[in-house]
Amino acid sequence: AQSVTQLDSQVPVxxxxxxxxxxxxxxxxxxxxxxxxxxxxQGLQLLLKYLSGSTLVKGINGFEAEFNKSQTSFHLRKPxxxxxDTAEYFCAVIYxxxxxxxxxxxxxxxxxx
Amino acid sequence: xxxxSQKPSRDICQRGTSLTIQCQVDxxxxxxxxxxxxxxQSLTLIATANQGSEATYESGFVIxxxxxxxPNLTFSTLTVSNMSPEDSSIYLCSVVSAGxxxxxxxxxxxxxxxxxxx
Numbered sequence: 158a159q160s161v162t163q164l165d166s167q168v169p170v171x172x173x174x175x176x177x178x179x180x181x182x183x184x185x186x187x188x189x190x191x192x193x194x195x196x197x198x199q200g201l202q203l204l205l206k207y208l209s210g211s212t213l214v215k216g217i218n219g220f221e222a223e224f225n226k227s228q229t230s231f232h233l234r235k236p237x238x239x240x241x242d243t244a245e246y247f248c249a250v251i252y253x254x255x256x257x258x259x260x261x262x263x264x265x266x267x268x269x270x
Numbered sequence: 271x272x273x274x275s276q277k278p279s280r281d282i283c284q285r286g287t288s289l290t291i292q293c294q295v296d297x298x299x300x301x302x303x304x305x306x307x308x309x310x311q312s313l314t315l316i317a318t319a320n321q322g323s324e325a326t327y328e329s330g331f332v333i334x335x336x337x338x339x340x341p342n343l344t345f346s347t348l349t350v351s352n353m354s355p356e357d358s359s360i361y362l363c364s365v366v367s368a369g370x371x372x373x374x375x376x377x378x379x380x381x382x383x384x385x386x387x388x
Contacts, residue, residue, distance in 0.1 A: 193379075200382055203377075256301075258377055261312055263312055
């Protein structure tokens with residue numbers, strides 16, 4: 158079955174520290190990969206996406222993610238977080254042949270001073 | 271990009287009643303979706319709203335419970351019928367612009383409607 162796993166439901170981190178949010182998907186077939194962010198009481202906003210090409214993808218707000226096909230992973234990273242990065246982050250996958258986004262369970266990033 | 275508005279933004283409803291949620295997009299889009307985000311959980315696709323025909327529902331969701339309309343390319347409604355406390359969720363409208371997902375276009379999300387059923 159197609160699924161997306163975000164192992165960490167919550168990640169607390171201090172301001173200016175680096176952070177990595179983990180995402181693994183269930184299949185080794187071709188996929189498109191996305192990270193969305195949801196700020197409190199707002200809709201989802203696309204951070205970045207991997208469709209093809211370079212496995213390191215840079216997105217908005219200083220975030221980047223690396224596609225690792227052998228490990229079926231697409232971890233999100235930021236070298237130095239801000240208080241304003243506090244939000245819920247969702248990894249999502251489109252399995253080629255299916256026109257639907259499959260979402261992970263989300264990771265709440267809590268940045269404290 | 272597409273700007274999506276939803277009405278109402280939140281509501282508190284009594285068990286057994288129905289609520290209709292509206293989704294308005296500022297441009298014509300090819301695909302519109304409705305998602306549910308239950309407390310502490312991920313987004314689950316309810317259905318694809320098809321313009322001019324019946325919506326396509328995902329496993330576990332039925333038309334009698336979640337009737338959907340899409341009268342044109344910029345508007346859709348989702349009704350949550352005969353509500354129970356288990357229907358308390360955030361309901362999100364989502365759209366894909368020209369080309370669809372297979373053309374790698376971004377999927378945009380509305381701000382959501384926070385529903386509480388007592």
